[in-house]
Amino acid sequence: xxxxxxxxxxxxxxxxxxxxxxxxxxxxxxxxxxxxxxxxxxxxxxxxxxxxxxxxxxxxxxxxxxxxxxxxxxxxxxxxxxxxxxxxxxxxxxxxxxxxxxxxxxxxxxxxxxxxxxxxxx
Amino acid sequence: xxxxxxxxxxxxxxxxxxxxxxxxxxxxxxxxxxxxxxxxxxxxxxxxxxxxxxxxxxxxxxxxxxxxxxxxxxxxxxxxxxxxxxxxxxxxxxxxxxxxxxxxxxxxxxxxxxxxxxxxxxxxxxxxxxxxxxxxxxxxxxxxxxxxxxxxxxxxxxxxxxxxxxxxxxxxxxxxxxxxxxxxxxxxxxxxxxxxxxxxxxxxxxxxxxxxxxxxxxxxxxxxxxxxxxxxxxxxxxxxxxxxxxxxxxxxxxxxxxxxxxxxxxxxxxxxxxxxxxxxxxxxxxxxxxxxxxxxxxxxxxxxxxxxxxxxxxxxxxxxxxxxxxxxxxxxxxxxxxxxxxxxxxxxxxxxxxxxxxxxxxxxxxxxxxxxxxxxxxxxxxxxxxxxxx
Numbered sequence: 139x140x141x142x143x144x145x146x147x148x149x150x151x152x153x154x155x156x157x158x159x160x161x162x163x164x165x166x167x168x169x170x171x172x173x174x175x176x177x178x179x180x181x182x183x184x185x186x187x188x189x190x191x192x193x194x195x196x197x198x199x200x201x202x203x204x205x206x207x208x209x210x211x212x213x214x215x216x217x218x219x220x221x222x223x224x225x226x227x228x229x230x231x232x233x234x235x236x237x238x239x240x241x242x243x244x245x246x247x248x249x250x251x252x253x254x255x256x257x258x259x260x
Numbered sequence: 261x262x263x264x265x266x267x268x269x270x271x272x273x274x275x276x277x278x279x280x281x282x283x284x285x286x287x288x289x290x291x292x293x294x295x296x297x298x299x300x301x302x303x304x305x306x307x308x309x310x311x312x313x314x315x316x317x318x319x320x321x322x323x324x325x326x327x328x329x330x331x332x333x334x335x336x337x338x339x340x341x342x343x344x345x346x347x348x349x350x351x352x353x354x355x356x357x358x359x360x361x362x363x364x365x366x367x368x369x370x371x372x373x374x375x376x377x378x379x380x381x382x383x384x385x386x387x388x389x390x391x392x393x394x395x396x397x398x399x400x401x402x403x404x405x406x407x408x409x410x411x412x413x414x415x416x417x418x419x420x421x422x423x424x425x426x427x428x429x430x431x432x433x434x435x436x437x438x439x440x441x442x443x444x445x446x447x448x449x450x451x452x453x454x455x456x457x458x459x460x461x462x463x464x465x466x467x468x469x470x471x472x473x474x475x476x477x478x479x480x481x482x483x484x485x486x487x488x489x490x491x492x493x494x495x496x497x498x499x500x501x502x503x504x505x506x507x508x509x510x511x512x513x514x515x516x517x518x519x520x521x522x523x524x525x526x527x528x529x530x531x532x533x534x535x536x537x538x539x540x541x542x543x544x545x546x547x548x549x550x551x552x553x554x555x556x557x558x559x560x561x562x563x564x565x566x567x568x569x570x571x572x573x574x575x576x577x578x579x580x581x582x583x584x585x586x587x588x589x590x591x592x593x594x595x596x597x598x599x600x601x602x603x604x605x606x607x608x609x610x611x612x613x614x615x616x617x618x619x620x621x622x623x624x625x626x627x628x629x630x631x632x633x634x635x636x637x638x639x640x641x642x643x644x645x646x647x648x649x650x
Contacts, residue, residue, distance in 0.1 A: 150581070151598040151614060182642040186590025191582060201582065203589045210585060 139163050139229045145208065154212040161229065165190070165202045165209060172232050173200065175239055176246060196253055197221045217253045224249055266592040269628045274415050274443060274570055274619030275596055276465045276472060280526070281623070284469055287525035291518040314520040315507070317527045322445065322460065324452040324478040328506040332515060335475040336442040336463035337366035340409065342510060343438050343459050343477060344370045346485035347407055348379060355406035356381045358435075360392045361604035362414045362421070367440055368604065371409065380407075384604065390419035390563055398429050407436045412460075413443035416605045416617060418546075418566030420444060427456030436484060442466060442475075446526070447542065447568050449535050452478055459485070464519060467621070469526030474519035482506050530622075538622050542569035545620055545629050552633035556640040562609045569620035572609070575640045580616045583639060587616075591635040 139161055146158040170179050170190040177194035188204035198221055202209035211225060224245060231242055254260060270278050297309050311332070319327035333339045344367075348355075357380045359367055368384075375382040383400050385392055392410065408430050413420045423439050430437045438459045441450065446467025452460055458481065464474030479485055490502040491512040503509065530538060546569045553559045558576040575583055584597035598614040599606050606612050618632060 182586070182639065184642050185586050185639050189582075189586050189590060201585050203586075206589060 139232050141226055141229050155215045155218055156212050158208055158210050161207045164205045164207050167204050169232055217256050220249055220252050269593045271618040272594050272596045273621035277469055277621045279623050281529045283529050284522045284525045287521040288518045291521035296517045310517050310521040311515050314524040317524045321527045322450045322452050330478050331507045331510040332476040336461050339461040339475055339477040340366050341370055345488045349486035351406055354379055356402050356404040358383050358400055358408040360385045360410045362387050363411045364415055365601040367409050390417040392421055394425040394429055397426050401433050405435050409438040412439050412441045413568050415443050416572050416600050416602050417563040418568035418570030420567035431456050446530055464523040470523035471519050473516050474523045482509055548629055549633055556637050559640050571618040572615050574615045575643050578643045580614050583616050586639050593632050
C-alpha cells in the first residue's frame with residue numbers, strides 16, 4: 139500500500155498537525171491489525187464499514203474506515219519532522235498477509251530515541 | 261479517492277449555512293453578469309444598485325433605521341473589530357470592558373489583545389444554564405465601565421441571551437452595548453427598534469443565507485464609534501480626509517457586490533418563508549434530535565433546551581473529533597467538532613475538551629435529522645460495546 143499524496147491539512151485544536159493522505163488502495167481491517175505491532179488500535183467495526191484508530195503516543199495517530207482510500211493522520215507537531223518518514227514506511231511495507239517487521243522495528247527504535255530526546259531530553 | 265455516492269447531509273450551518281436557496285445563487289450569477297453599478301464609481305446604469313438594495317433589505321429586516329446606519333463589512337469578526345477598536349479610539353484613557361464566557365473568539369481575542377496592551381481592564385461574566393444572568397452583569401459594572409460586548413446567541417449552546425434586560429441595565433449606567441448577532445440574525449426575529457442596543461453585528465453567510473465574505477453592523481449613533489479605516493469611498497473625493505457621513509464613515513474600498521446581492525436575496529427568501537415558520541421548523545427539528553440523542557445513556561447533551569437550532573453533545577468514551585470523523589466518513593454527515601472558537605464555553609461545559617455540534621438551517625429536512633440521529637445513536641451504541649477491541 140502506498141501514500142499517493144496529502145490531500146488536506148490543518149492545525150488541530152490540540153496543537154497537532156493533521157494531514158489527510160490519499161492511498162493507492164483501500165485500508166483494511168488487516169492493515170490496522172498490522173499497525174498494532176507499533177501502537178494501540180481501537181475499533182468500532184459496526185460503524186459504517188468499520189472505524190479504526192491507531193495511536194502511537196508522541197508520534198502520530200491514524201484514523202480511517204475500512205474500504206476507504208483516505209486516512210487522517212495527526213502528527214505531534216514538535217517531532218513531525220522525525221516521524222513523517224516512518225508513516226510512509228508503515229504504509230509501503232504493508233502488502234497484505236505476513237509482513238517482515240525487522241526493518242521497521244529497527245527504524246522505529248532509532249526514530250524513537252530521537253523523539254524521546256527531542257521531547258524529554260533523554 | 262473513494263467516490264461516495266451518498267448525498268451530503270449538512271449540519272454545520274452555525275459555521276456557514278448550506279445549501280443556499282437557488283435565489284441566492286441566481287443573485288450572485290446575475291450580479292456578475294453585468295458591470296458593477298456603484299454611485300460615484302461608474303456612469304453605467306445597466307445593473308441594479310445591489311449595495312443600496314441590500315442596505316434597505318437589512319434595515320427593514322432587522323428593524324434598524326435609518327438604512328444608512330447599516331454598515332457592510334467582510335464578516336462579523338471584521339465588524340466587531342471595527343466597533344471595538346473604534347469605540348476604544350474615542351476612550352483613550354482606558355476603561356473597564358465587560359464580555360461573557362459565552363462569547364466567540366471574534367470578541368474575546370480583540371478584547372484580550374487590548375487588555376494585554378493595557379488599553380482596557382476586562383471582566384468576563386460567567387454563565388449558568390447556558391445563559392448570562394442580568395444580575396451578574398449588574399454586579400460586574402464598575403464606575404469606569406464604558407463598554408460591554410456580548411453574543412446574542414451562543415454558537416455552542418444555542419441559547420439566546422436576554423439583551424433587552426441587560427441592555428436596560430447597561431444604559432442605566434451609561435455603558436455602550438455592542439451585541440454580536442452572528443448566530444441569531446435570520447434565525448429569530450430581531451427588532452432593533454425596540455432593543456436597548458447601541459450596535460448590532462450580523463454576518464451574511466449563516467442564518468441570513470448569503471455567501472461568505474459579507475457581514476456588517478447596525479450602529480445607532482455613529483458618532484460613538486471613531487472610524488479606524490480610511491480610503492476611497494467614491495464620494496467627496498476632493499477631501500483628503502475620510503468622509504464622516506454614513507455609511508461612508510465605516511465603509512472603504514469596493515464593496516463585495518455579488519455577496520451583497522446574495523445577502524439581499526437571502527433576506528428576501530427568509531421574509532418570504534416567514535421568520536415565524538423558520539423558528540417553528542427549527543424548534544421541531546432540534547427538539548426531535550435532542551429527544552433521539554437522549555435515548556442513549558452515553559450521549560451527553562449540553563443544551564437540552566436551546567433557542568437556536570444547535571445541539572451540542574459528546575459520546576462518553578469517544579473523542580469528539582473521532583465522532584465527527586465517523587459521521588463524515590461513515591455517513592456523509594457534516595458536523596463541527598472541537599472548540600467552535602468559543603474556548604470559555606467549553607472550559608465550563610466539558611473541561612475544555614470540545615464537543616460535537618449539530619446546527620440546522622431552513623434547508624435541513626426531517627429525513628436528514630432522522631438519518632443523523634440514527635447514525636449518532638449507532639456510534640454511541642457501538643462505543644459501549646466495541647471500544648478498545650481491534
